[in-house]
Amino acid sequence: MPHLVTRRLAPLGALVVLALAGCAAPAVPAAPPTDAPADTHGEIAGAAELAEPALGLTSIGPDGRVSHLDLLDETTADLGTVRVPAAMHSDGRFLFAADAGGVSIVDSGVWTWDHVDHFHYYRADARVLGDVEGEGVATVATSNSSTTGGTGVFFPTSGEAVLLDTQALSEGEVVELFRLETTPGAGIVAPAGSFAAVAAGDAVTLHSADGAEVGASTPCVEPAGTITTRVGAVIGCRDGAVLVTVADESPVVETIPYPAGTTAPRATVFANREGRPSVAAVAGEAGVWLLDTRERTWTLLPTPEPVVQATAVDDADANLLALTADGRVLVLDGETGALRTSSPALVGASLAAGQPVSLIADQQRAYVNGPSEGRMWEIDFADGARVAREFTPAQVPLFVAETGR
Incomplete structure (x- = not known):
């Protein structure tokens, strides 16, 4: 049990604290986390x-x-x-x-x-x-x-x-x-x-x-x-x-x-558009698991080819995004697993080298990073998986998160 x-934390004064503007917020007393009794709508001081x-x-x-x-x-x-x-x-x-x-x-x-x-x-x-x-x-x-x-x-x-x-x-x-x-x-x-x-x-x-x-x-x-x-x-x-x-x-x-009698590999990595009830996970070469947490159900969707990552957009069009081993982003039908469209091969070198590629979805766009390619891409998955923008950052984008969402 x-x-x-x-466990004593590292002293905050010994940590490097940098800001885009101004100074770090002053220390405040620790308090247990709660669902705030007064709804502050996520606002904090400053x-x-x-x-x-x-x-x-x-x-x-x-x-x-x-x-x-x-x-x-x-x-x-x-x-x-x-x-x-x-x-x-x-x-x-x-x-x-x-x-x-x-x-x-x-x-x-x-x-x-x-x-x-x-x-x-x-x-x-x-x-x-x-x-x-x-x-x-x-x-x-x-x-x-x-x-x-x-x-x-x-x-x-x-x-x-x-x-x-x-x-x-x-x-x-x-x-x-x-x-x-x-x-x-x-x-x-x-x-x-x-x-x-x-x-x-x-x-x-x-x-x-x-x-x-x-x-x-x-x-x-x-x-x-x-x-x-x-x-x-x-x-x-x-x-x-x-x-x-x-x-x-x-x-x-x-x-x-899991559904009775299933032989597909289990889900070990879940991803979705933040906050949505449905999540996706790769089911080995069998396709993609879709877990609907509202309905408490699993659905195994066969994919047109094996995929290495998947994320559920869970939008009105039931879009499901997946990444292939050669670095293409697939747009799949989230109800059948059928292919709707795909992007060009973008991050094949990173995947072949075992680099940490991330496929991220929000309501309108998807983002993918290529550490080996030294680039990041914005993809309009509702418009033929079109590459909307390509970014070449000053540093190698080893790990990437979409923030502000």
Whole structure:
């Protein structure tokens, strides 16, 4: 059973903190993450509300240097330097760069607050926030809010499960709400409202923000892959998925098994247009798994050829995007898996070299980075997978996130 340990954070004063403009936000007292009793619409002190999203591509190079490309005016800003990442995760505002000794956190300074029927858009100072130390390349899981709730970090070598205070991150501090000792190996800390689900060993346990265990555990053998949708937090398991939602301020855990008799490989990496209920995952050479978290169903979609990545746009046209081994972006029918159109081969050299290529989708565009090619592309997937823009950044775009969304 997980138990609570304490871990002193690296002093914030020893961390490099850079800003695009002005100084870092002053320190504030730590507080447990909550769904704010007064709806602040995602606003924080010092942030400017915008009329439209300040979309950008924030990238980390092979030397750990962070840069931000503004997609509106195509200007680039240098945000500082972090550890050289072996993996990177983003929630659309923060970037979490992980190596074998910890995680560095970058605030891109741009974000969107999803209020279900409308959105609010903000810009604040961009900065490198600091580090969370741990053993092994961490798995990071985030919610759909970049100003409230928690951010989960799991270190596989030590088996330590950490919940960070996302509100504190939004105000310039790195604060651990809990650090639990669990079983070393693959694991996940998935935030859900003011709770967190910890998948380690062969089970998922629920915890409050102070680390106390809540309710019974749920079986989950070989946890791998996590994503938060508009419905709740998903954790991939060998036999399906665990879905964690919050109802009446209490966590609810459901299992979504794969269809009976399936022989397709399991899903281990989930991706979608942020916040949508449906998510996609590659099912080996069998095609793509589509998980509808609203309906609690899996659908196996055969693809016209094997793919190495997939993401669900989950729009009115049911677009599903996938990446082939030779670097083409396929636009597929999300109901049948049939090919609608495809882009030219863009990132074949990067994929052949084992470089970390990312396929990212928003409502109108898709983005893909090619570290070996030294480029990033914007693709209009609704217009014949047309390459709308090509960017040649000053540094190699090793890891890329679309921010401001």
